[in-house]
Amino acid sequence: MTERYKAAGPDIVHEKFGDDLVVLNLGSGQYFGLNTTGAILWDAFLTGHAVSQISTDPQTSTTVQAFAAKLQELHLIEVDDAAAGAATFTPISLDEAPTIEVYDDLADLIVSDPIHDVDAEAGWPKAPADQS
C-alpha cells in the first residue's frame, strides 16, 4: 500500500479527453481507455502517490490496490523504488469503480515488424492474414 509507481518506460504515453483518458503502449501497440475514476487514479499514481495516500478507507484501498495491480499486469506502470514522497493527496471515495478497456486493433499494425511480418501482397502496414 505504500509503494509508489511510475510509467513503465517511455513507450507509455497518454492523452486526456475530458474526464477520460487513453493510454497507448507504443511498444506493444495496445491502447487503453480509462474511465473518470481510472483517470484520477492514473494521475495519482504517476504523480507519486501511494495507495495509502489515495484512500484511507479499507474497501476503497483494496479497489485502488487492485487497479494498480491491473495497470502493472498490463505493463503500464511499475514500482518506482527511487520515488520521493509526493505531496499530500486528498483521499477519494470511489462513487464509480475504475475501469480500463483494452483495444488491440492497433497492436497488429504497430508491433508488426516490417521486415518479417508484412503481408507479401499488400505490403506494409498490412499484417499477414494469420496475424490480423
Place this chain on the structure above:
Amino acid sequence: MTHPSLEVSPETLLEDIATIFERCAPLFETASQTRRYTIAGRSFAAMSDLDPYLNAVDVAVASHAPSQDRGARIFIGVAGQNGCPTLHWNAPHFEERQIEALLATTRYRIHYFHPLKYWQIFDRQTSTGLQIMTGPDQHPAWDLGSPLRNFIQWELASYGGALIHAGTLAMGEKGVLLAGAGGSGKSGTVLSGMLSGLQTVGDDYVYVKPKSLQAFALFNTLKQDDAGVRRLGLLGHKALPTQTNWQDKYQFYINDLGLAPQPKSIALHALLLPKIGQNAKTTTAEISAKQAFLALAPSGVSQIPGDRALLYAAAAEVSRNLPCFQLSLGPDPREVSDTIRQFIEDI
C-alpha cells in the same frame, strides 16, 4: 568514384548515421537533377540522378510554388551508383520501435524497409535526408502514392504540426477532416465531394497544425477501387490509369481531373468519421473526442515511423479541438456531397 559499403549497427547507431551523412555529402553536389517544392509552406529540394522517380514525385506532391530558398534537402539514389554507398544493417533484426525510441531525442530519424533494403535517413538539425534504394524502382509499392512522406513529416514536425492520415473537404477555405479505416467510405466521399464542386487539400495525408486547426495540402494522389470509380461515373475518365495499383485501386491525381485549382490550406471546423450507413439519407451524429481519436490515430501512427509519440499527441489534440461527428453515408454520392456542403455551411 568509389562506392563505399557502410555498416549500420544498433550499438553505434548515432556514429554510423553521422558517418553516412559525411560520406554522402558530395552526392548533393553531384546529383544531376534538383527538383524544388514548397510543401505546407516549407521548401524541399529533391536531388537525384533518377529522372523517373523525380517525375513521379513531381506528379504526386502538392507543391504550389517552386521554392528558391534552401529548406530541406533530400538525396535519392541507388546504392553502388555514382558514389552512393551501400548500407548494411548489422543486426539480425531491425526492430522499428526500438530504433525509433533510441533516436527519439536525437537529431536523426530512420526508416528501413528490409525486403528491399530501402533506407530513409533524416538529420533534423540540418534538414538533410537520404533515400537509398537498391535500384531505381526498388521502392515499396505504396511509396509513389505519397513519396518522401516520412521526410516531409520529419521536417515539418519542427513547425508545430504533424501528418494526419485523413481526407478533407472544404468550401473555399472552410473545411472538415474525414478520418476512417479502409472501407469506411472516406476516399469515395472525398472524391464525390470534389466532383460536386467541393475542394480538398488531400484525400490520404494532410499536414495539420492542431493549435491553429489549419490543414495543408501534401499530395495530389487519389485512390479509388473499381466499384467506387463506377459509382462515381469515372470509369474511362482520362485521369485514370489503365491498370490498378498494388491495392487493386486506381491511383490518379487531383490535377488530372480537370477541376478548378485546389486550396493550399483550409481552416478545419469539424472532424467527421464516415461509415457506410444503412439509411437512404446521410446523417451526422456528434461523438466524443475520445471516440474520434480512437478512429483517427491508429493508421497514421502506424504508417509513419520515427515520430509515433508526436503523431499520437497531434491526433489527440486535433480530436479535442474540433467538434467530432459520425457521418453515416447514404447510398447516393450526390446526396452525400450535398449533405456535407450543407454541414460545412452550417458549422
